[in-house]
Amino acid sequence: MTNNWKANDLxxxxxxxxxxxxxxxAGRRWGKSYLSLMWLLTKEIQPGERRWIVGPTYRSLKSTTxxxxxxxxxxxxxxxxxxxxxxxxxxxxxxxxxxxxxxxNNLRGAGLDMVVMEEFSYIKxxxxxxxxxxxxxTTQGDALFIGTPNSFDHLYDYYLRGQSDPDWxxxxxxxxxGGFVPKDEIERAKATMDEHxxxxxxxxxFVSSGSRAAYNFDRKIHVKQAEELTANLxxxxxxxxxxMTAVLGCEYSDGTIHYFDEIRxxxxxxxQLAIAMKKIAxxxxxxxxxxxxxRSTTSNKSDHQILRDHGFNVISKKANPPIIDRINALNRMxxxxxxxxxxxxxxxxxxxxxDLEQVQRSRxxxxxxxxxxTLTHAFDACSYYIAMKHPVVKRLVTSSxx
Numbered sequence: 001m002t003n004n005w006k007a008n009d010l011x012x013x014x015x016x017x018x019x020x021x022x023x024x025x026a027g028r029r030w031g032k033s034y035l036s037l038m039w040l041l042t043k044e045i046q047p048g049e050r051r052w053i054v055g056p057t058y059r060s061l062k063s064t065t066x067x068x069x070x071x072x073x074x075x076x077x078x079x080x081x082x083x084x085x086x087x088x089x090x091x092x093x094x095x096x097x098x099x100x101x102x103x104x105n106n107l108r109g110a111g112l113d114m115v116v117m118e119e120f121s122y123i124k125x126x127x128x129x130x131x132x133x134x135x136x137x138t139t140q141g142d143a144l145f146i147g148t149p150n151s152f153d154h155l156y157d158y159y160l161r162g163q164s165d166p167d168w169x170x171x172x173x174x175x176x177x178g179g180f181v182p183k184d185e186i187e188r189a190k191a192t193m194d195e196h197x198x199x200x201x202x203x204x205x206f207v208s209s210g211s212r213a214a215y216n217f218d219r220k221i222h223v224k225q226a227e228e229l230t231a232n233l234x235x236x237x238x239x240x241x242x243x244m245t246a247v248l249g250c251e252y253s254d255g256t257i258h259y260f261d262e263i264r265x266x267x268x269x270x271x272q273l274a275i276a277m278k279k280i281a282x283x284x285x286x287x288x289x290x291x292x293x294x295r296s297t298t299s300n301k302s303d304h305q306i307l308r309d310h311g312f313n314v315i316s317k318k319a320n321p322p323i324i325d326r327i328n329a330l331n332r333m334x335x336x337x338x339x340x341x342x343x344x345x346x347x348x349x350x351x352x353x354x355d356l357e358q359v360q361r362s363r364x365x366x367x368x369x370x371x372x373x374t375l376t377h378a379f380d381a382c383s384y385y386i387a388m389k390h391p392v393v394k395r396l397v398t399s400s401x402x
Contacts, residue, residue: 014171015039023162023170024146025155027204030178032146033065036116037072039144040096043114047092051114054107054132056122058100062086065118066098101127111138120158121150149206156206175202193392194332195339213327213367213379216334217356222344226250226258233281235312236381237273237288239303244268245377246277246286247352249385257333259382260346270303274310286312287385290320315388323366326383328392343386355379 011031014024015038022039026032040051053069055061066086073079078091087097099107101123112135117128128143136143145158162170175181190198194216199205230250238245248261263276270292277286292303293316304314320326333343345352355378360368367376 010173010177011035011038015042017169019162019167019169020140020142021162021165021168022142022144023155023158023168024144024173025149025159025170025204025206026146026173026178027175027202028148029181030173030175030204031180032118032148033068036065036118036144036146037069040114040116041072045090045092045094045096046113047094049094049113050111051094051096052099052112053097053116053118054099054101054123054127055118056100057102058086058098061098061100061118069096069098104131107131109135111141112136113139113141115141115143117143117145118147120145120147121153121155122147125154149200149204151200152206159206172204174204190337192332193337194328194335195337196331197328197392198337211360211368212357213359213361214330214334214356216331219353219357221341222334222356223347223353224344225346226260226344229258229260233284234385235277235281235284235286235288236383236385237286237292237307238377238380238384239270239289239292240377241268242266243374243377244270244273245351245381246273247349247378247381248281249382251389255342255390257343257386258346259344259349259352262349262352262378262381264351264377270306274307274312277312278310283311284313285315287315287388289380289384290316290318292316293318316384317388320384321387321391325392326380326387327361327367329387329390330379330383332392333386333390342390349378352378352382 011034014022014035024032024035036053040053045051053061053065055065069088070081073081073088073096076090080089082088085097087095089095101107104127107127108131112132115132115136117123117132145155147155149155159170159172162168176183176186186202189202193201196207196215199207230252232251234249234251236247236249244265246263247259249257249259251257261280263273263280265273265276286307288304288307294302304316307314335341345356355375359375359379362368367379
């Protein structure tokens with residue numbers, strides 16, 4: 001770990017900084033949870049104090065931060081560890097606890113002396129402003145806001161405040177500066193991510209993608225006819241009554257994809273869609289919405305089984321990947337961080353092109369499905385294949401475990 005000592009000195013300077021409110025913006029695997037615990041535990045805990053780490057969800061804290069905190073506090077004589085509510089009581093009646101922001105009723109109470117708002121971009125702003133901050137005012141407590149950017153959201157607002165407010169201070173660090181991820185792994189990630197995701201996740205940049213889900217799509221670049229098609233054909237499918245949608249694509253030996261046909265049916269069903277698909281490209285692999293594995297109440301067959309009955313080879317996992325993962329994978333195929341184009345669309349795929357240009361992301365990064373019900377179906381259909389065959393790599397081999 002080449003930068004380990006430098007990284008430790010860096011974290012120490014943040015911990016010892018006298019500002020009451022601190023904001024740390026950092027790339028993935030920089031060591032944010034490590035810093036959170038160091039900051040929370042360095043100062044001697046006084047009798048009756050309450051110190052919390054608030055994260056997006058109880059579940060995420062239990063799987064990440066809790067094992068580290070529990071291991072540390074087991075060395076503290078007299079500590080009472082409560083596994084169910086992720087809290088630790090000390091002999092001097094002080095408390096250290098992890099709290100999921102989705103359980104707002106569990107956040108209200110008496111004064112709070114120190115709090116970490118972990119992965120703050122994914123915590124609703126009012127949780128701090130309306131619930132946590134009033135608890136800090138009674139004790140004049142301290143707060144640390146920490147996370148990876150998610151466009152220009154409330155984490156960005158707090159970061160700017162740390163650049164000007166005398167009670168606040170903010171820092172910004174890349175993944176490499178954390179010292180936990182080798183440089184070759186970072187370069188490997190750059191080659192497997194689209195530029196926007198790489199800048200956000202590893203450079204900790206606040207990058208605006210507008211609100212378009214397919215933010216890397218450009219009609220002038222990506223819409224073209226293929227000179228030739230390969231034998232490696234596949235269907236991507238989205239199941240709905242309005243609209244049943246299938247997109248037909250091919251993948252070349254170099255891993256690039258070209259979508260060249262589509263089917264869209266109103267007031268339809270999977271049986272009718274399968275018949276239409278067979279007329280164009282029968283008996284090939286299909287990559288449908290994973291929810292289609294459930295039984296239909298009308299035919300007593302699942303959508304997937306109907307496709308199999310019509311001779312298609314269904315490839316699907318038990319559940320769809322998170323929507324944000326599909327969005328990131330699709331944009332990486334449209335253009336990766338090195339500028340390589342790996343996906344194109346035929347001009348006759350008008351519904352897919354419209355989706356790529358108009359489908360919007362909601363504030364939480366998911367696909368907006370309310371504003372226009374005619375959109376998103378072709379987007380979903382094409383992204384199921386991409387997320388299955390070309391997922392964005394998330395896990396990294398680190399040079400140190402802590």
